[in-house]
Amino acid sequence: MSRAPRGGGTQDRQSEIVVFAGRDMEEQGRRELEGQWGRVCDRLRKEIGDKAFKTWFGEVELGELKLGKIRLYAPTRFVRDWVGRHYGDRVLAYWQSVNVEVKNVEVNLVPPPTPRRPNEIIAVPPVPSSPGYAQPMPRLGPAIGRGDEVVQAPEGRYTFANFVVGKPNEFAYAAARNIAEQDRPLPERNPLYIFGGVGLGKTHLMHAIWHALRERDPRTRVLYLTAESFVNKFIHALRTKNTGAFKEMFRNVDVLMVDDVQFICGKETSQDEFFFTFNSLVEQNKQIVLSSEKPPSELHDLEERMRSRLGSGLVADIHASTYELRLSILQSRAEAARVPVPAAVLEFLAHKINTNIRELEGALNRVVAHGQLIGREITVEMAQDVLHDLLRQADRKVTVDEIQQRVSSYYNIKLAEMSSPRRARAVARPRQVAMYLAKQLTTLSLPQIGKRFGNRDHTTVMHAVRKIEELKVSDNSIAEDVELLKRQLQG
Numbered sequence: 256m257s258r259a260p261r262g263g264g265t266q267d268r269q270s271e272i273v274v275f276a277g278r279d280m281e282e283q284g285r286r287e288l289e290g291q292w293g294r295v296c297d298r299l300r301k302e303i304g305d306k307a308f309k310t311w312f313g314e315v316e317l318g319e320l321k322l323g324k325i326r327l328y329a330p331t332r333f334v335r336d337w338v339g340r341h342y343g344d345r346v347l348a349y350w351q352s353v354n355v356e357v358k359n360v361e362v363n364l365v366p367p368p369t370p371r372r373p374n375e376i377i378a379v380p381p382v383p384s385s386p387g388y389a390q391p392m393p394r395l396g397p398a399i400g401r402g403d404e405v406v407q408a409p410e411g412r413y414t415f416a417n418f419v420v421g422k423p424n425e426f427a428y429a430a431a432r433n434i435a436e437q438d439r440p441l442p443e444r445n446p447l448y449i450f451g452g453v454g455l456g457k458t459h460l461m462h463a464i465w466h467a468l469r470e471r472d473p474r475t476r477v478l479y480l481t482a483e484s485f486v487n488k489f490i491h492a493l494r495t496k497n498t499g500a501f502k503e504m505f506r507n508v509d510v511l512m513v514d515d516v517q518f519i520c521g522k523e524t525s526q527d528e529f530f531f532t533f534n535s536l537v538e539q540n541k542q543i544v545l546s547s548e549k550p551p552s553e554l555h556d557l558e559e560r561m562r563s564r565l566g567s568g569l570v571a572d573i574h575a576s577t578y579e580l581r582l583s584i585l586q587s588r589a590e591a592a593r594v595p596v597p598a599a600v601l602e603f604l605a606h607k608i609n610t611n612i613r614e615l616e617g618a619l620n621r622v623v624a625h626g627q628l629i630g631r632e633i634t635v636e637m638a639q640d641v642l643h644d645l646l647r648q649a650d651r652k653v654t655v656d657e658i659q660q661r662v663s664s665y666y667n668i669k670l671a672e673m674s675s676p677r678r679a680r681a682v683a684r685p686r687q688v689a690m691y692l693a694k695q696l697t698t699l700s701l702p703q704i705g706k707r708f709g710n711r712d713h714t715t716v717m718h719a720v721r722k723i724e725e726l727k728v729s730d731n732s733i734a735e736d737v738e739l740l741k742r743q744l745q746g
């Protein structure tokens with residue numbers, strides 16, 4: 256159970272310092288308070304039993320003592336109300352027995368946490384401090400839109416040190432490092448264009464460049480923003496007739512990084528502005544780093560001159576991850592979190608979750624969180640259990656061929672009927688079921704599915720999908736057929 260103190264705002268902290276006069280005193284006071292809370296918890300546990308204690312107090316955290324009032328924090332409204340109503344008096348009584356100064360106890364809802372990315376790993380050690388991190392970035396020109404949006408703060412743990420290098424990403428990694436280490440951009444390597452699938456580390460590398468550059472020279476002006484944010488700011492500037500300020504933002508940067516540039520495709524006015532910004536910085540020999548989910552050649556809806564310009568520097572791709580890379584990322588994450596996770600579990604995850612690194616991390620987080628919160632031993636079975644929804648998806652690689660075979664043998668018709676033009680109910684209905692399952696269980700589009708069923712039109716497939724959806728509601732036997740087939744195919 257979490258006993259991490261949850262300090263109030265800085266305001267509270269400051270007034271606490273006054274009470275205890277000095278930092279050491281403050282810490283001592285804190286420790287004493289935690290000791291008292293520990294004793295109160297022990298008595299509570301004895302009285303209400305382990306189970307009830309875990310249920311209600313398992314995630315309640317100690318806040319602070321101020322002017323005789325103890326503040327506790329509950330994770331949800333429900334727990335807050337329940338604990339307050341049913342245990343408030345007891346908590347107060349126990350507390351008074353260990354500290355007479357306490358006059359009342361208040362249960363609050365936990366203050367909203369500092370925004371955490373959903374994929375952030377639990378219990379990561381503090382990020383190695385770099386001079387740039389934790390300091391607000393310098394304002395680059397006047398604010399546009401909401402002030403703090405001007406520059407996006409980099410993610411602290413996205414450093415080179417935390418980036419695991421393997422075959423799929425070694426080139427992109429080397430290229431990124433090179434930028435962080437060179438004094439002047441080499442024209443033939445400018446821009447650096449990193450591309451690769453979702454969740455493979457593009458943003459991580461860009462933030463790592465940011466950290467490294469600022470570590471080298473805190474005065475370096477690095478501007479990182481997503482293409483989406485670029486477009487939004489530009490549109491805002493147009494709307495408020497303040498394009499001057501928008502341009503000003505880019506004027507003095509040393510390095511410009513734009514993440515997910517594929518977003519700009521098809522947005523013509525923004526594209527022009529981006530191109531203009533881009534060119535003027537290149538002319539000044541400023542380094543530019545771009546990332547994208549696609550190689551330059553596949554940026555459709557982008558003017559040709561721009562496409563060739565974006566790819567005119569160094570293009571580095573990140574390939575799909577390999578088992579080895581996934582495993583070493585998991586190992587390094589588990590190590591960083593200081594949670595012993597058995598090798599077999601890491602191997603299991605690296606083997607099963609092969610989509611992207613973000614999902615991989617998410618899976619590890621879930622397993623670790625389960626282990627910590629529920630106190631369950633981390634084993635392969637436990638991971639399987641905790642991740643069953645994710646693993647189902649990962650395993651869900653059903654093909655149209657399999658579907659057609661299963662369905663035709665289930666209904667006892669010839670496989671060829673799946674693609675035949677016959678419309679008799681006896682074959683048409685099973686065919687519709689198969690189309691429905693193809694839509695549900697594969698990632699194919701309606702036209703792709705139609706093709707596999709005797710070159711039928713996508714509207715026919717759509718009709719089949721709707722029909723079966725309707726029948727599943729009105730006709731129990733169809734609903735059962737579909738469920739059974741689905742289970743067989745996925746099992």
Ligand code: ADP
Pocket residue numbers: 374413417418419420424451452453454455456457458459460584612613616
């Ligand atoms: P992208 O921008 O390519 O979609 P991200 O950079 O956001 O992907 O990466 C997704 C998650 O995976 C992040 O938490 C990142 O730290 C992690 N990650 C990706 N590649 C690596 C790597 N090689 N080593 C360590 N972590 C990685």
Ligand code: MG
Pocket residue numbers: 457458459514515
């Ligand atoms: Mg990204």
